[in-house]
Amino acid sequence: MNGLVAAPVVLPLLSAAVLLALRGNRAAQRLVATTAAALSVLVALWLLVQVSERGILALHFGGWPAPFGITFVADHLSAIMVVITAVMALAAAVYALRDIDPDREARGYHALAQVLLVGINGAFLTGDVFNLYVWIEVLLIASFVLLTLGGTRAQLEGGIKYVSVNLLSSLLLLAAIGLLYGLTGTLNMADLARTLPEKDPGLVTTIAVLFMVAFGIKAAVFPLFFWLPASYHTPPIAISAFFAGMLTKVGVYALMRSFTLLFVADVGFTHTILLWVGAFTMVSGVLTAAAQSDVRKILSFHIISQIGYMIMGLALYTPLALAGAVFYLIHNIIAKANLFLIAGIARRLTGSFDLNRSGGLFKAAPFLAALFLVSALGLAGIPPLSGFWAKLLVVLAALEAGNWVMATVALGVGLLTLFSMTKIWHYAYWSPLPEGGRLSARPSSLLYAPVVALAALTLLLGLWSGPLIALGDAAAAELLDPSRYVGAVLGSEAGQAFAAEAALAGGGER
């Protein structure tokens, strides 16, 4: 039943409507929000199972066939992203029960979180470039409101930077889409994959670079990342953590989709740019992080640094590298969001996010310290945690491609990440609390529940990495063979014709 493909979007849309109607009834809202988040996880897992069993699924809304109607496509990459989104949304929803104040709840936090989910899942599942733009707008508008909900001074200041830079990126994206439509007369991704190779390669590459800049701003890559650390530390932690985990990854996903399916005519040019962008993103993120003392800012700069690894995986454009990028995405979303959630609990104990004013956590909360260690070392890539496999795959791919520079950069940045994590560990956990500081009472165990679950996932993905690597391999195989995507959307005949032409063109080049 291909109708399932729309479920990850329809379910949160329905719950958003119900939550809006329940505005004013706090208890009912909390119940509906958590139930909806749990249901989303089940639906997403079901979708992943279906995709694994039956291959790429396509759904034509209203029965209008592609390329005329709007198509939703679920391949391995989309399904994996939908699953991880649902898991993070559930973690954030449970954490929010104790973290979001009643005022923000009354202003519609729960409904907005569902709308954000609608936008993210829509962006992951759509098979149409303009529709992708629309979903990105939906998630942006929801994130604007979530970011500034509560209206504190810092939030509004961060919000203005976030909104203006993201609107600029949307404008670029819209311009690129307009050019693409003018050139090809279609915006269905499968149809574009079929049409673009026949067009003037110079024009296509120009449009490709416009897309790269637009999605690059969303993904916060070098040199377009400055909006992220200016805004991500301002809202409550439940919101920050979900943003840190998911939002930039929508940009990464969009880059992965467009630079494997659409813009592969001049890989030597576009993917070389991506490779250097990846390297600079890794290095600049990790170096600026070293200079910060607010935990949330350190973590924000590390988001950027880690994005670099994923871009590098995409840019190397080999099966191993793409599988590594997919593994990296999942590992990073879990570890990064969890570090934010842990920082939130630590702040409840010490009263500050500033490293200079916190300390003594190892003595006061050894369990929290252990959870921090698992996530932080996981992020830095210490075996046997999930980050080790993620880095190993990407570095191996770089070596396999004979790219020693990239492999060295990736390993060096890993070392510097470890340095930053050690810094947080040293100041917040190991050293005694500064004079005048006082540790407050133990936070609610409801805050610990998602943190423990995510730390367990980090450990589990490290010890038992096989299934996720297999999923990454499957996703990479689909990404590198667009004829399967084309076949699923436009019918198997179109897919075969596309594969034949691609083989012919490939043969001609050699």
Add this chain to the structure above:
Amino acid sequence: MNSLILRTTTQLLIAILLLFSVFLMLRGHDLPGGGFIGGLVAAAAVALYVIAFGAGAAEELVRVQPRGLLAVGLLVAVVAGLAGVLGGEPFLSGLWLTRDVPGGAELKLSTVLLFDVGVYLVVVGSVLTMLFALEGR
């Protein structure tokens, strides 16, 4: 704004505008129009009322909470989309019910119309939410 001319014409115009908004929504079925534009016209009618009589009077005129309209509209639209799924069709597929009405005309009811009603309510609800929030300050 305290203007007798504006207040008198507003009382006439608001009825016409609201009627026109429903007309636009129904017409959108086969011709230019639809729930979105209809909703905007309805919201514009209320906006006119706000200018002439103030936000308080307008809120009394609307009677329901704009956010409630938003929620109901969203629900109606999603349910209209899901109706097709129950019939085994993809999400957002239209289901049709055609009835002959006395006078030789034909009445076509569909989930597409229901979806448009949802869009209409969402647009009215969200514009009025913004309008009242801005005017309330």
